[in-house]
Amino acid sequence: MTKNIRNAVIFTDMDATLLDHDTYDWAPAAGALAALAERDIPVCLCTSKTVAEVRDWQARLGLHTPFASENGGVVAVPAGYFESCPPTTDAEWQTTTLGKPREALCALAYRLREQRGYRFTGFAEMSIADIGAATGLGRHAAARAAQRQASEPLLWQDSDQAAAAFSREIEAAGAMTRRGGRFLHVLGHADKADALAWLRVRYEARGAILAIALGDSENDRAMLAAADIGYWVARTDGRYYAPATGTIRHAPGIGPAGWAAAINALIDRAEL
Incomplete structure (x- = not known):
């Protein structure tokens, strides 16, 4: 070696x-x-x-x-x-x-959607088959992807302008967003x-x-x-x-x- x-x-x-x-x-x-x-x-x-x-x-x-x-x-x-x-x-x-527990992040993201009308679908709302379709993963791999502890991936279906506004509101509430290759991720300050x-x-x-x-x-x-x-x-x-x-x-x-x-x-x- x-x-x-x-x-x-x-x-x-x-x-x-x-x-x-x-x-x-x-x-x-x-x-x-x-x-x-x-x-x-x-x-x-x-x-x-x-x-x-x-x-x-x-x-x-x-x-x-x-x-x-x-x-x-x-x-x-x-x-x-x-x-x-x-x-x-x-x-x-x-x-x-x-970071923050997933439950708190989901509550924040979905409350903002209800209040502001943002268009997205989160992992918490998806079946294993839906996650597989969105990611290209097989069933077992999609099931592992669903086992989240400190983040909520969102399949963003709104404009970039709406994503920027959503991110500002998330940050104002003490969390943050990060864009990955496929999803907009909501996570705590880590x-x-x-x-x-x-x-x-x-x-x-x-x-x-x-x-x-x-x-x-x-x-x-x-x-x-x-x-x-x-x-x-x-x-x-x-x-x-x-x-x-x-x-x-x-x-x-x-x-x-x-x-x-x-x-x-x-x-x-x-x-x-």
Whole structure:
């Protein structure tokens, strides 16, 4: 195994970044993931997916590392991974909620819809079949996607102007919204950047780390800014969500191919 000389940690979005937007395929990133594993560099998934979904994906990707789910509303750590994490009744995972409970977020979002007439459909209103149709997931995967703790994804069916007004009202009420690849997410005041910071404190109890973050959407912006090096991965149309500025770069490629290109460039330049 090659030594991780920079004590790097990768924080990465999943959909349309590590995974293909349409097929959820990650094969183009497999070689880069193997190179990170060889260097003993942890890969922490930071995603809108639920704990149940991420644990399933961790098994597929061969990862046993901390992760953030529901856009940073929840962090999960393998039991015993960090000495500073408190004991838990779960023999395998220690889970901490950073945001607000889903019930409070749903009450807020649906009350605003009733009062203002916003047009959207939330996960709480959808059947498993509806969630599958909206996401392209199979039945079992859609059932895992429905197991939310600290967020409510909305299938937005109104204008961008209405979305902006809705977001302002959500923020005025003490919560916030984040746009992902498919949904407008309502969550408490904890996002992927907060999850990165929470995990960074615990990693740095062992020594300073080089935090590298990759994403493609609005809900990744704060995480990329909070990292030492951030990468925008190109979206399906080949465009980037935002310019490359300061410590934030553009990965040369779309989805998992762009993700792999960014990781390989870091390795080639001896930044990892």
